[in-house]
Amino acid sequence: MNVSEKLAILADAAKYDASCASSGTTLRNSRDSGGIGSTTAAGICHSYTPDGRCVSLLKILLTNYCVYDCLYCVNRVSSAVPRARFTIEEVVNLTLDFYRRNYIEGLFLSSGIIRNADYTMEQVVAVARTLRQVHGFKGYIHLKTIPEANQALIDEAGKWADRISINIELPTAADLQLLAPEKNQTRIEGAMSAIRERIDQSKAERRESAKAPLFAPGGQSTQMIVGATPTTDATILDRASQLYDRQGLRRVYYSAFSPIPDASSKLPLIAPPLVREHRLYQADWLLRFYEFKVDEITTGTAPNLDLEIDPKLSWALRNRQWFPVNLNSAPRHLLLRVPGLGVKTVDRLVQARRWQKIRLHDLTRIRVSLKKVMPFIETLDHTPSGHGLEDDNLRARFAAPAEQMDLFATQPASGPTLEF
Amino acid sequence: MNELFFDGTFVGWKRAARGALVRGVDPAQARWIDARSAQTEFMLANLESVAGTEGDAPGVFRVPREFMTLSGCVSCHRDESRWTRLYRLLWRLTHGEPHLLEGAIDAEVSELNAMAKAVRRDEHKMHAFVRFREITTATGAWFVAWFEPQHLIVELAAPFFADRFAAMRWSILTPDRCAHWDGKALTFAEGADRSAAPTQDAAEDLWRTYYASIFNPARVKIGAMTKEMPRHYWKNLPEAALIPQLLAESAGRTAVMVAASEERVERATDFSAAAVPVTDDVGLLRDAAASCRACPLWRRATCTVFGEGPVRPRVVVVGEQPGDQEDRVGKPFVGPAGLLFNRALVAAGVERAELYVTNAVKHFKWEPRGKLRLHQKPNAREIAACRPWLEAELRALKPALILCLGATAAQAVLGSKEVRVLSDRGQLFPTEFGAPALITVHPSSLLRMAAGGDPEAAFALFVEDLKKLRG
Incomplete structure (x- = not known):
């Protein structure tokens, strides 16, 4: 099998991992090193595929042979997909050839479990070591680590990689038991904690001395599959929130379960609507940047996110007593609650208020959609009309027609891109 | 004014x-x-x-x-x-x-x-969408890109490339300005014409393969793509030429996946093509076969029992299928029949260590009888499903002789049922693998020999056949 055939199989097998971020690591360049590569603060998306996802890293598996039988996974041992295995040298050369032509920011390497966890992890680490040591590669490296692997191997992975990740896979222990019997939530979280300790330790050491060794300076991330089990959004977000708090994760990725070749009969036949994944990302943003709590985003009677309107608008419609918010006097945390105002816009308004009173045309100038915010705000020249907030049809005014949410809808589902 | x-x-x-x-x-x-x-x-x-x-x-x-x-x-x-x-x-x-x-x-x-x-x-x-193409100059490799920026940004954007590709030599040509890096200094020159830039690069086919493979046809979001990668950049992106085709095929590919799942639900047991990698490395074949699901036998077996032996054997021995002990240990010919086979080899003066030993079917097929797992003969469909592995082994090992133990092995190697073991034993038959096949009985037939037979005579006959393996 030649490299091209292997690449087709092993990229195809890697595409169910949503993460492609190349941001948030140390800033490096190759001006004086004689090597190749650099990093940027925000990362770069070098291309986009028609599924709307960015191509930032060469995202491949070392091999898709796997001894595990996780039912949602296309590479599970009982799947009849074609199998292939790269050599270490092939991955290294492919990364460098793509990098030199400016196709990618670096490498995201993952692998099926061959023989055992340590054997597999050794191979993955060897790729990163070769890139860094033999070729002086300064670009981005993301390594997927295996919870069962020896701690010394995970430590070495953190030494070469910008980011390391372990997938939590499914939101609850029961879901894991059902669909990924070889995986164990306690073990996964234990491995995450160990990584967090190393990251914190490295940060502390580097505050003392800039020469202290780095450990995964781009942090740790994980991924959850959504829609393969009946678990609710409330549970999913609660889990994500715990992971952000306990494990200090940079990102939790949500991957809508999608039909895979040779699927297991235990999986649902129909993919969850992509918009659910989109709503989860929006809710995730509210948790991290808008000071929302999980129990504000979902409720006991509605444990799943509203698919028709975004979670912030949904919260606002349930909590109309907070509105209208006066843009000239309300504190920042209340401005953040206004549907249609993002963090940047809020900061811009807070700054502008020091010099002037806010009017509607000021909002237009900083590209705020008046249609969306007007029922919820007061400005010097605007107070929502009496039948604004009390209007029972307010929700209907924002809700998009349901058929746009279809799997093959060609309407843009605008929203958070994955690269920041 | x-x-x-x-x-x-x-x-x-x-x-x-x-x-x-x-x-x-x-x-x-x-x-x-x-x-x-x-x-x-x-x-x-x-x-x-x-x-x-x-x-x-x-x-x-x-x-x-x-x-x-x-x-x-x-x-x-x-x-x-x-x-x-x-x-x-x-x-x-x-x-x-x-x-x-x-x-x-x-x-x-x-x-x-x-x-x-x-x-x-x-x-x-520009940082994202510049695509270098490698050319060879008198002084070595040079990477050249053609790019058409919206604004007058060549000077603004160029230091990024110098930081990143310091050890390379490169040029970015645009209609407005050109940037050149010779490994030491960044220089700028007047704009150029597209014809000055190379039109292809060997790595682009691989890159397009990657782009097509990383795309998930089950989720199409054209708007999200064009928002971040507007169409006016497409003409200088080698991968963008694939987009119309990928979109056209996506709905069909997803429908096939869903249909396959539905069919799978209806038929619990299923046959499919064995996913045999194209390689001469038997170790890779062994790894690959470990997850083979080409026939339903894997469901009741403990593991795949692949062939074992030297990388360049003179003889490859093919049996029927692993038995109870082989299935537990994961190695071929370690049970009672294997022991008998070893004894016969010694008697014939043949070193087992020189033989590569494998089976026509690589999962144990059995039926429960009380606490025992009773051997069952594999059927034609199971033999056919497993044959790609045997073919791959024989092509990789290139033996001078293939020894078929029993009818199943003969059928698998020769691809036909024409051979009758009892009448054709001890004879050579041509095969598609460049080596003749020698036919004999399976050692388990000696173990199963009904009362009244002559085990010693049968063993001696078996040894006579095995003597033909000696160089």
């Missing part, structure tokens, strides 16, 4: 603008003229004198740092009005509105911010 000539660069504009401020030129009266686009010698001569006087004007005007950042970006915008707009902002900052950039929302500042944002976005897209 006050005509302000300058050389079209940001540095030249700053010098001229400083001079205009000194002379108190009102922005409403100022007309900025790029002398490079002015045709007459008079104007060029005029520029010299203007530059000569204004360049020496004392710059006593204080402007906020933000203005330098903003104006630097806006100066790269393609809009002709940028110099006029920037001068108006400069005038306001130095004439009573020094806090203009500190937060207040102003119509003119908002427009300039939008222009700066467009420039920064274009710079970012």
Whole structure:
């Protein structure tokens, strides 16, 4: 099998991992090193595929042979997909050839479990070591680590990689038991904690001395599959929130379960609507940047996110007593609650208020959609009309027609891109 | 009207603008003229004198740092009005509105911010979408790209490439300006024509393979793609040519996946093509076979029992299928029949260590009988499903002779049922693998020999057949 055939199989097998971020690591360049590569603060998306996802890293598996039988996974041992295995040298050369032509920011390497966890992890680490040591590669490296692997191997992975990740896979222990019997939530979280300790330790050491060794300076991330089990959004977000708090994760990725070749009969036949994944990302943003709590985003009677309107608008419609918010006097945390105002816009308004009173045309100038915010705000020249907030049809005014949410809808589902 | 000539660069504009401020030129009266686009010698001569006087004007005007950042970006915008707009902002900052950039929302500042944002976005897209092609020069490899930026950003964007590709030598050609890096210094030159750039690179096929493979046809979001990768960039992206085809096929590919799942639900047991990697490495074949699901036998077996032996064996021995013990241990011919086979080899003077030993079917097929797992003969469909593995082994090992133990092995190796073991034993048959097959009985037939048979005579006959393996 030649490299091209292997690449087709092993990229195809890697595409169910949503993460492609190349941001948030140390800033490096190759001006004086004689090597190749650099990093940027925000990362770069070098291309986009028609599924709307960015191509930032060469995202491949070392091999898709796997001894595990996780039912949602296309590479599970009982799947009849074609199998292939790269050599270490092939991955290294492919990364460098793509990098030199400016196709990618670096490498995201993952692998099926061959023989055992340590054997597999050794191979993955060897790729990163070769890139860094033999070729002086300064670009981005993301390594997927295996919870069962020896701690010394995970430590070495953190030494070469910008980011390391372990997938939590499914939101609850029961879901894991059902669909990924070889995986164990306690073990996964234990491995995450160990990584967090190393990251914190490295940060502390580097505050003392800039020469202290780095450990995964781009942090740790994980991924959850959504829609393969009946678990609710409330549970999913609660889990994500715990992971952000306990494990200090940079990102939790949500991957809508999608039909895979040779699927297991235990999986649902129909993919969850992509918009659910989109709503989860929006809710995730509210948790991290808008000071929302999980129990504000979902409720006991509605444990799943509203698919028709975004979670912030949904919260606002349930909590109309907070509105209208006066843009000239309300504190920042209340401005953040206004549907249609993002963090940047809020900061811009807070700054502008020091010099002037806010009017509607000021909002237009900083590209705020008046249609969306007007029922919820007061400005010097605007107070929502009496039948604004009390209007029972307010929700209907924002809700998009349901058929746009279809799997093959060609309407843009605008929203958070994955690269920041 | 006050005509302000300058050389079209940001540095030249700053010098001229400083001079205009000194002379108190009102922005409403100022007309900025790029002398490079002015045709007459008079104007060029005029520029010299203007530059000569204004360049020496004392710059006593204080402007906020933000203005330098903003104006630097806006100066790269393609809009002709940028110099006029920037001068108006400069005038306001130095004439009573020094806090203009500190937060207040102003119509003119908002427009300039939008222009700066467009420039920064274009710079970012250039960092993302430049595609180098490798050419060979007399002094070694050189990487050349053709790019068409929206704005005049080559100088702005080029240092990024020098930081990143310091050890390479590269050039980025655009219609406006060209940037060159020889491994030491960044230089700029006049714009070029597309024909000056190479048209292909060997790595692009691999890159397109990657692009097509990483795309998930089950989720199509064209809007999200074109928002970040607008169509006007597509013509210089080697991968973008694939987009129409990928989109056209996506619905069909997903439908096939869903249909396959539905069919699978209806039929619990299923046959499919064995996923045999194309390789001569038996170790890789063994790894691959470990997860084989080409027939339903794997469901009740403990593991795949693949062949074992030297990498360059003179003889490959093919049996029927692993038994109870083989299935537990994962190695072929370690049970009772294997022991008998070993004894016969010793009697025939053949070293087992020189043989590669495998089976026609690589999973144990059995039925429960009380606490025992009773051997069951594999059927034709199971033999056929497993045959690709045997073929791959034989092609990889290239033995001089293939020994078939029993009817199943003979059928699998010869691909037909024409051979009758009892009448054809001890004879050689041609195969498609470049080596003849020697047929004999399976050692388990000796173990199962009914009462009344002559085990010793049968064993002696078996040994006689095995003697034919000796070099």
